[in-house]
Amino acid sequence: MNKWDKSNKACITLWSTLFGMQQLDTDFRESGSLKMSDLSFNNGSETNGSGNPEAIANRLDDVLSIGTGIKYESGIDRSTARSNLSAVLSTKENKVTDLADIIKMTYAF
Numbered sequence: 001m002n003k004w005d006k007s008n009k010a011c012i013t014l015w016s017t018l019f020g021m022q023q024l025d026t027d028f029r030e031s032g033s034l035k036m037s038d039l040s041f042n043n044g045s046e047t048n049g050s051g052n053p054e055a056i057a058n059r060l061d062d063v064l065s066i067g068t069g070i071k072y073e074s075g076i077d078r079s080t081a082r083s084n085l086s087a088v089l090s091t092k093e094n095k096v097t098d099l100a101d102i103i104k105m106t107y108a109f
Contacts, residue, residue, distance in 0.1 A: 004032025004097050010104035013070070014096065017063050023056070024096075032100070037092035053089035057082045070107045081106045 004011055006028060015031050018024050023039040024031055036042065041056045061082050064070050072081055084106055088099045 004029075004100065008100070008104075009109040010107070011097075011100045013064070013068070013109070014100050014103050017060060018096070021056075021059060021063070032095065032097045034096045035092060036089055036094045036096075036099075039089075039096075041089075042092065054082075054086050056089055057085035060085055064103070064107055070109065073106060073108050076106050 006012055011032070012028070015024075015028050018031070018039070023041060024034060026034065036053075039056075041052065061078065065072065065078070065081070072078075076084075084102050085099070088094050088102050
């Protein structure tokens with residue numbers, strides 16, 4: 001995918017979730033090009049995950065799967081979803097668009 005577009009449910013859901021989790025404070029248009037290193041969990045803040053991509057992956061999955069009720073794609077379970085999210089979040093050069101790609105492949109919108 002790698003296209004950051006408000007009409008894409010994966011993109012808008014990810015942006016609003018990261019905004020609500022206080023991981024970013026940029027508007028939608030600017031957020032797609034942010035790197036994982038730009039998200040607040042990488043700034044050492046205890047309230048924002050303190051550099052722990054696994055904790056952020058777990059929170060993100062909870063919000064998406066429990067909070068919004070979005071189901072997993074066929075063949076994906078909670079463990080796989082969290083592992084996929086964590087893998088993207090762990091690479092500081094990855095962009096929010098890369099995370100949106102994983103969201104789209106993991107959750108059934």
